[in-house]
Amino acid sequence: MKKNWYIKSAAVVIFFAIIAWYVGPARAAEPKKLKIALITVSTIEEPWNTALIQSLDRVKALKPFGLDISWDISENVYPPDAPRVFRTYAKTGKYGIIWAHSASYSTVDRKKLIADYPEILWVWSSTGYKALGKNSYWVDVLINEPAYLLGIIAGRMTKSNVIGAVASYPCATDDVAINAFFAGAKSVNPEVKAKMTYIESWFDPPKAKESALAQIAAGADFIYAVTYGPFEACKGKGKYGFGHYVDQNSLAPGVVISSAIAKWDAVINFLVSEWWNHETKGVPYNAPMKMVRFGMKDGGSDMAPYHALAAKIPEQVKQEVAKKKAAMKDGTFKTPLNEKMVTAR
Numbered sequence: 583m584k585k586n587w588y589i590k591s592a593a594v595v596i597f598f599a600i601i602a603w604y605v606g607p608a609r610a611a612e613p614k615k616l617k618i619a620l621i622t623v624s625t626i627e628e629p630w631n632t633a634l635i636q637s638l639d640r641v642k643a644l645k646p647f648g649l650d651i652s653w654d655i656s657e658n659v660y661p662p663d664a665p666r667v668f669r670t671y672a673k674t675g676k677y678g679i680i681w682a683h684s685a686s687y688s689t690v691d692r693k694k695l696i697a698d699y700p701e702i703l704w705v706w707s708s709t710g711y712k713a714l715g716k717n718s719y720w721v722d723v724l725i726n727e728p729a730y731l732l733g734i735i736a737g738r739m740t741k742s743n744v745i746g747a748v749a750s751y752p753c754a755t756d757d758v759a760i761n762a763f764f765a766g767a768k769s770v771n772p773e774v775k776a777k778m779t780y781i782e783s784w785f786d787p788p789k790a791k792e793s794a795l796a797q798i799a800a801g802a803d804f805i806y807a808v809t810y811g812p813f814e815a816c817k818g819k820g821k822y823g824f825g826h827y828v829d830q831n832s833l834a835p836g837v838v839i840s841s842a843i844a845k846w847d848a849v850i851n852f853l854v855s856e857w858w859n860h861e862t863k864g865v866p867y868n869a870p871m872k873m874v875r876f877g878m879k880d881g882g883s884d885m886a887p888y889h890a891l892a893a894k895i896p897e898q899v900k901q902e903v904a905k906k907k908a909a910m911k912d913g914t915f916k917t918p919l920n921e922k923m924v925t926a927r
Contacts, residue, residue: 612862616678616854618653619671621664623684624784626657628809629827630755630844634683634707636828637846646851647858661686665695672699678857679703685710685753692718703857703867709754709921717867719856721849722755724877725827726762727910727917728842728885729806731903732824733766735839736804737774738899739822740767746777746797747924749808750784754921756808759826759842761920763806770902777802778924787811795819813837822891829886839895841886848881849874879911 618638622631642651654677659667664687671680672695682690685708692711696704696718704718711720736745745767747760764776777800779793790811797805798819805812808826813834816823825831825841852874859865876882885907888895909915 613649613678613858615650615652616857617676618651618679618681619677620653620655621659621667621671621680621682621684621687622655622657623659623661623686624657626655628785629825629830631657631683633827633844634846637850640847641850641854646854649854649858651854661689664690668695669698672702677702678861679705679853681705681707683707685755688712700867703853703860705853709758709873711873713869713871713873715869715871717869719853719869719874720872721853721874722876723844723846723849723882724758724875724919725842725844725883726758726919727878727907728840728883729759729824729826730762730766730769730910730917731885731907732806732840732842733763733768734770734903734906735895735899736763736806736822736824737767737769737771738902739895740771740774740803742801742803743771743773744775744777744797744801745804745806746779746794746800746802747806747808748779748781748790748793748797748812749924751780751782752923756826757924758919758921760806760808760924761922762918763824763842764924765918765920775801781809781811785809787814791815794823825886831886831889831891835890838889839891840888843884843886845876845882845884848876878907879913 638653656667668680671677680702688710692714696716700717706720708722713720747763749756749760767774777797781789781793783789787810790809791814794805794812794815798815798821803821805816806824807813813823816837817834822839823837825838827844829841829843831838860867906915910917
């Protein structure tokens with residue numbers, strides 16, 4: 583009996599020792615920090631990049647999984663130099679996520695990159711890529727819905743029946759919003775004529791301003807600004823504008839009626855969860871074989887407040903916009919998703 587008692591006691595000790603061996607280190611190994619490397623093709627002040635930084639700031643403050651999230655940024659990285667920048671970050675071993683925030687990097691040999699660094703979660707923002715699965719995540723946010731709502735405002739309020747848009751380059755991510763803006767305007771005012779200008783630069787405010795002035799000279803009284811510059815033109819000519827990606831009212835409070843806001847919070851939380859499960863539970867990276875896109879109902883986009891210009895918008899128009907926004911969120915209205923290059927119409 584005594585011998586059996588010793589055997590049972592030893593078995594219990596061994597059992598708990600095994601549990602402690604598995605569980606103890608796992609708990610101790612839970613990461614406290616997550617470093618992200620961001621690579622952008624344009625300056626960080628460009629709205630596309632600013633929107634992501636604003637979202638990262640919000641997520642950081644919430645500390646998902648108790649993580650201290652930080653990031654380093656390399657801006658103005660053009661495609662020929664991108665592979666060197668990616669690998670420089672990867673070789674340090676410091677970054678759990680490396681995020682290429684531009685459609686411009688679609689020409690990079692991503693298959694070799696993700697194969698060489700399988701423990702890193704690679705992120706590719708915007709359109710133009712192909713899904714690779716594994717540790718390669720293709721993501722985007724849709725702002726065609728708030729842009730459509732801004733189009734309704736322009737279509738209802740225009741006095742000239744001419745509206746315009748100024749953008750950097752033909753890019754599906756931007757064109758989705760611009761096409762929706764024009765579609766929203768035409769949905770309430772079929773007589774609207776649209777002006778479109780690409781300035782062929784990621785960041786050139788003076789050139790964008792001149793393009794907006796040309797559109798105003800051609801009759802445009804509302805301009806959707808994908809890049810910086812058009813608001814200065816609107817201000818000088820007494821016209822109204824709409825912001826893109828971030829709430830840009832503070833740039834020109836008497837001009838910017840509202841903005842189509844890109845909110846990357848949901849995307850970031852999704853990616854952090856994928857990284858966390860891989861790091862703490864050993865879950866293999868298994869990125870979807872399609873773009874992961876978040877729209878308005880998913881928290882991926884929103885329409886900025888009217889701020890001090892609310893009084894300038896007829897109450898009937900505000901009610902119409904609010905009703906359409908509710909329909910977008912509950913799924914009873916599907917906003918057009920047109921990624922084609924925008925043309926005057």
